[in-house]
Amino acid sequence: MIKNLQKLLSEKGLGYSALIIAPENRKYFTDFDSSDGFLLVSSDRAVFITDGRYIEAAEKQISNCEVRLQGKTYPQIAEILNEMNCKHLLVEATRMTVSTYNSLKGVLKNTSVATDSTLDMLINTLRSVKYENEVENVVKAQRIAEAAFKHILEFIKPGVTEKEIALELDFFMLRNGGEGLSFETIAVSGKNSSMPHGVPSDKRIENGDFITMDFGTIINGYHSDMTRTVAVGFATDEMKNVYDTVLKAQQNCLDNIKAGISCKNGDMFARSIINDSGYGQYFTHSTGHGVGVEIHEFPNLSPASDSILKTGNIVTVEPGIYIPEKFGVRIEDMALITESGCRNLTNAPKELIIL
Ligand SMILES: [Mn+2]
Structure with missing residues (x-):
C-alpha cells in the first residue's frame, strides 16, 4: 500500500513527503492498528513512529516501513523529514487539528506545509480501489x-x-x-x-x-x-x-x-x-x-x-x-x-x- 503512495509522491516532483496521522489511514498503509502513531512517507522511504505501548507489536507486525520509538514528537518528525530531504510536506487537511498544525509549523524551517486537500484526495483515490x-x-x-x-x-x-x-x-x-x-x-x-x-x-x-x-x-x-x-x-x-x-x-x-x-x-x-x-x-x-x-x-x-x-x-x-x-x-x-x-x-x- 505504501508503494502506491510513494509512486504518487514521486509523480508530484522532488522533495515531497506525506505525514499521515488519521488512525484508519495509518492502518490502511501499515496494516497495523494503533491509537497513536505518525507515518512519514517520501518517494523512497517510509518511517512509522509510535510510543512505548505499541512499539513491540509494531516492530513485529509492520513489514513495509521502518519503525521508530516516539521521542519528542515534533522535533523527531522534523528530523526525519530532514533525512528525507523533504521540501514540501503534504498533510491530511481534513484530519489535522489546528494545534497539531501549529506544532508542526513551529519545528519546520525550510519545509512548506500544504494545507489543501491534495493528500486527502490521493489517499481517497488509493483507498477506494480495493485489493x-x-x-x-x-x-x-x-x-x-x-x-x-x-x-x-x-x-x-x-x-x-x-x-x-x-x-x-x-x-x-x-x-x-x-x-x-x-x-x-x-x-x-x-x-x-x-x-x-x-x-x-x-x-x-x-x-x-x-x-x-x-x-x-x-x-x-x-x-x-x-x-x-x-x-x-x-x-x-x-x-x-x-x-x-x-x-x-x-x-x-x-x-x-x-x-x-x-x-x-x-x-x-x-x-x-x-x-x-x-x-x-x-x-x-x-x-x-x-x-x-x-x-x-x-x-x-x-x-x-x-x-x-x-x-x-x-x-x-x-x-x-x-x-x-x-x-x-x-x-x-x-x-x-x-x-x-x-x-x-x-x-x-x-x-x-x-x-
Ligand atoms: Mn450505508
Missing part, C-alpha cells in the same frame, strides 16, 4: 451481519422494543467474530422508521409496523453495511407499493452500475425509479457510499459527486422512501464494481418479509 484481500475482509464482515439478520428474524415479534432488536443484532455480530460495530445499529419501527437515521427507542413492535434495520460489523479493520426493512403481522397496500418501489430502484442501480459510469448517474439509476413513482420528495439522501477501513468513504453515489466508478470500488446501494408520520423503507447491499457490472457482496433475501 482482493480487502474485499475478502469486507465480505467476511458482511457474512456475520447476514447471520445476524437471519437470527433477528426469529427474534422480532410484537412486544419487543427497538432497543432490544438493536442490542440483539449487536450481541450476535460481536459474539460471532465481529471486532466491533460499523456504526451504532439502527432499528426503527412504525412511524419512527420514517427517520432514515433514527435512534432505537423503547417503542414496542406492533402488528402492521415496518422495521428498518441498518447494521454492520468489522473484520481486520474493514467494515460491512446492510439495511433490511421487514413488516410484522401485515403490510398495507401502500406499504407494499413503497417497498416494491424501493426494491425496484435498488435493483435498477445494481443492474446498471459498472466501471466508467459517473457516480451521478449511479445515483440516478435508483433515484429516477423513485421519482417516476411519485415518491421523489421522500428519498432524502444519496444512493450510496464507499465502504472500507471507514464506514463512509470515497466514492459516493450522489447527485453532488464528480467521480467516475472504477473497478475495485465497493459502494453501498441504499435507496429509501421515508414518509413522515407514516413509515419508511430502505434496502441496502454492498456492490464491488467490475469492468462489466458489479458483484453484489450481500447475500440476504430482499423480497418483502412479513413476520
Whole structure:
C-alpha cells in the first residue's frame, strides 16, 4: 500500500513527503492498528513512529516501513523529514487539528506545509480501489451481519422494543467474530422508521409496523453495511407499493452500475425509479457510499459527486422512501464494481418479509 503512495509522491516532483496521522489511514498503509502513531512517507522511504505501548507489536507486525520509538514528537518528525530531504510536506487537511498544525509549523524551517486537500484526495483515490484481500475482509464482515439478520428474524415479534432488536443484532455480530460495530445499529419501527437515521427507542413492535434495520460489523479493520426493512403481522397496500418501489430502484442501480459510469448517474439509476413513482420528495439522501477501513468513504453515489466508478470500488446501494408520520423503507447491499457490472457482496433475501 505504501508503494502506491510513494509512486504518487514521486509523480508530484522532488522533495515531497506525506505525514499521515488519521488512525484508519495509518492502518490502511501499515496494516497495523494503533491509537497513536505518525507515518512519514517520501518517494523512497517510509518511517512509522509510535510510543512505548505499541512499539513491540509494531516492530513485529509492520513489514513495509521502518519503525521508530516516539521521542519528542515534533522535533523527531522534523528530523526525519530532514533525512528525507523533504521540501514540501503534504498533510491530511481534513484530519489535522489546528494545534497539531501549529506544532508542526513551529519545528519546520525550510519545509512548506500544504494545507489543501491534495493528500486527502490521493489517499481517497488509493483507498477506494480495493485489493482482493480487502474485499475478502469486507465480505467476511458482511457474512456475520447476514447471520445476524437471519437470527433477528426469529427474534422480532410484537412486544419487543427497538432497543432490544438493536442490542440483539449487536450481541450476535460481536459474539460471532465481529471486532466491533460499523456504526451504532439502527432499528426503527412504525412511524419512527420514517427517520432514515433514527435512534432505537423503547417503542414496542406492533402488528402492521415496518422495521428498518441498518447494521454492520468489522473484520481486520474493514467494515460491512446492510439495511433490511421487514413488516410484522401485515403490510398495507401502500406499504407494499413503497417497498416494491424501493426494491425496484435498488435493483435498477445494481443492474446498471459498472466501471466508467459517473457516480451521478449511479445515483440516478435508483433515484429516477423513485421519482417516476411519485415518491421523489421522500428519498432524502444519496444512493450510496464507499465502504472500507471507514464506514463512509470515497466514492459516493450522489447527485453532488464528480467521480467516475472504477473497478475495485465497493459502494453501498441504499435507496429509501421515508414518509413522515407514516413509515419508511430502505434496502441496502454492498456492490464491488467490475469492468462489466458489479458483484453484489450481500447475500440476504430482499423480497418483502412479513413476520
Ligand atoms: Mn450505508
